Amino acid sequence: MRADIFLAENGYAKSREEAKRLIASGGVVVNGKTLTKPSSQIDGETPPEILITAERSKYVSRGGLKLEKAIDVLGLDPAGADAVDIGASTGGFTDCLLKHGARRVRAVDVGRSQLDGTLKNDPRVISYEGMNARYIGPEDIGGKCTLAVCDVSFISLALIFPAVRRILEPDGVFAALIKPQFEAGRANIGKNGIVRSRAVHAEVISRVLSDATVNGLHCRALTVSPIEGGDGNREYVAVFDGGVTCGTISDSLIRRVTEGTLDSVFASGRGQYNDLT
Incomplete structure (x- = not known):
């Protein structure tokens, strides 16, 4: 059996994604040999001796750590929420929401058979597979959500x-991961798909926040993701209010976040800067 599948199915990893990460980090030793590929074979008939030396994620995927920062730093509160996870994939965000008290999560993804089995079997989770989030309405997912x-x-x-x-309910809250590599345009994407220019990052964020405002979503807080994307790109987490018109986050503050002199910024009246200088 493939090593990533074996680890996930036998409780050594929370998902195949986590199993792959553990293997890639050199943190899985089977019968005294360090695995180097997720496709390595493990004989399930003879009980193997498995040692996990890498640190395991607290969520089914590392994506949960990104949303966790919005909770810890930006004041996002999932407790009691009836939530929708757009682009759920393995379920890192869904897992994070549940662990922080969400009442229900509707996991939406255009793909199929990606959601971690523990989440798929959780009665608080409803999985909507093969659904393009661009076109969804409340009638497609059993009603509106508070988060x-x-x-x-x-x-x-x-x-x-x-x-x-x-x-989203009129007074609902929205949290999104801003990925410059999918916003910047081809001319700004360098080798290996990395957007290195912090000026481009700032331009992307400003445009995203403006587009959100046009749709009645007002950014109340912005922070740098605590980890890079899987491709090595720097990403950002933003929280938006659906029913409260808050002050704006200026371009100068956005630039300070992208340049690394501020970790987090809040719209006027919503909080205070988290300064790194």
């Missing part, structure tokens, strides 16, 4: 905002 979260790839958030507005 929506989003981690999507290969699409601009500008195309997601109208759907978010449709499914």
Whole structure:
């Protein structure tokens, strides 16, 4: 059996994604030999001696750590929420929401058979597979939500905002991962798909926040993701209010976040800066 499948199915990893990460870090030793590939074979008939030396994620995927920062630093509160996870994939955001008290999570993804088995079997989770979030409405997912979260790839958030507005209660809250590599345009993407220019990062964020405002979503807080994306790109987490018109986050403050002199910024009246200087 493939090593990543064996580890996930036998409780050594929370998901195949986590198993792959553990193997890639050199943190899985089977019968005294360090595994180097997820496709390595493990004989399930003879009980192997398995040692996990790498640190395991607290969520089914590392994506949960990104949303966790919005909770810990930006004041996002999932407790009691009826939530929708757009671009759920393995379920890192869904897992994070549940661990922080969400009442229900509707996990939406255009793909199929990606959601971690523990989440798929959790009665608090409803999985909507093969569903393009760009076109969803409340009638597609059993009604509106009080909280929506989003981690999507290969699409601009500008195309997601109208759907978010449709499914979100008037006073709901939205948290999204901003990925410059899918917002900047090909001319700004360098080798290996990395957007290195911090000026481009700032331009992308400003445009995303403006697009959100047009759709009635007002950014109340912004922070740097605590970990890079899987491709090595720096990413950002933003929290939006659906029913409260808050002050704006200035371009100068956005630049300070992208340049690394501020970790987090808040719209006027919503909090205070978290300064790194």
